[in-house]
Amino acid sequence: MPFKKLHSEIKDALERLEIDTPTPFQKNAIPAVKSGANVFCASAIGNGKTTTLILTTLQKLKCEAVGNAPRAIVLVANKERALALYDAFLNYTKYTNLRVYVGYEELHIDVQKSEIFEGIDILITTPKSMNKLFLLNGVSTSQLKIFSIDDAEFLLQKSDNNAILSITQSILKCQYVIYSDKLHPKLKRFENYFMERARTVSG
Template identity: 50%
Template structure:
């Protein structure tokens, strides 16, 4: 089975980056995500979760920059993970199309607020920095289409758990995706706060 029914720019990028066929996780997850469901994507390291995130975001945003407010918000635990994920997006994005921005603690808040204000499509952030921006009313969440947690095991920690649950309180309508190696009882609790009627897609 090959990749199909994706934006032509995504298909082109997959070919350029030598992705010949979807992984078992991608076969199962991409149609469900494309259908608009909230999804827990569960699989071991190397099963293709990161590429699933990239494809899902680009498909949802139609590979085009629109407006000023972020339309996809992705939470990661560390600066290194944020920068790595941005690199993965850049493999798929043509110059001057979608705008990807990373927010982490080493940057100044004023700089981040200004750069986000002037327009970003995809915001990759660590929970601590995202929470600061949120509490300072520096995030326009009115256009958000996707709220994603990558390698979500970190989200089980008390400090992060509360912050992650706080953000959806200000989101009107959005699709939520959580990617992890295991669906723990604590992660499953997100279903009570924002992952309503979530589907579980898992591979070994």
């Protein structure tokens, strides 16, 4: 069986999108993330990192809406990446009741606060926007299960690096997964902050 032990609605989406065989990277990464461990996922562009992020997020949330506070957060570099990932998520969630929300610096923070307050399951945003939400009590992390960072090379910039450290210090407990092309030493340093006992998957 190509994609093993995934929620039936995820399998339906994969079939609809005509994705039937995991990449070698996905064969290792998906079980590692499903295990609940913190994971560094390093692989070249085109090996399925973003699809892995989406599939494991949906699996963690069991493809269903629950409560009002986000149970999954995905950090990205900028507005363009946030909107692209939002569209990618919608390909998989269109026949579920999961609520995916996208935020970024250019969208007024009061608009984000009020829309998030209405109830969401997955929040896609940038570090600066997320940090601002935290400072204004605009988002609760009390129900958070998984926190992913897509194409994490942008965290090598000092301002984004400081923002992620500030954000994670405010989160009591959840699973962290960092996706990048290569496992940079600066990313590896996050083991000293929030990536405790992290596993590494590469390929």
